[in-house]
Amino acid sequence: MEAAEDWKSKVHHIMDEYPPSKQFNADAMGLFYRHISVKSLIQKGEKGKSGKISKAGLSVIFSSTATGKS
Secondary structure, eight states, rough: OHHHHHHHHHHHHHHHSSOOGOOEEEEEEOTTOOOOOSSSOTTTTTOOOOOOOOOOOOEEEEEEESSSSS
16 A cells, blocks of 8 residues: 555656656457347247357557547
8 A cells, every 4th residue: 555655646746747648548448249149139939049159359449648639
């Protein structure tokens, strides 16, 4: 906890050395584009289909500067 508090007091001084256009924030997520939902809508009387869940996917990263431009 002490190290975290120490870092929090220093990070603002470090960021002040850079203009907002050079300050970035980024986040990543997995996008499983072939993943079929476990829940689905079927017509009354239709038989549901099951199978293996596809693990094919992409890693996507989103980023932006402090000015709001990506």
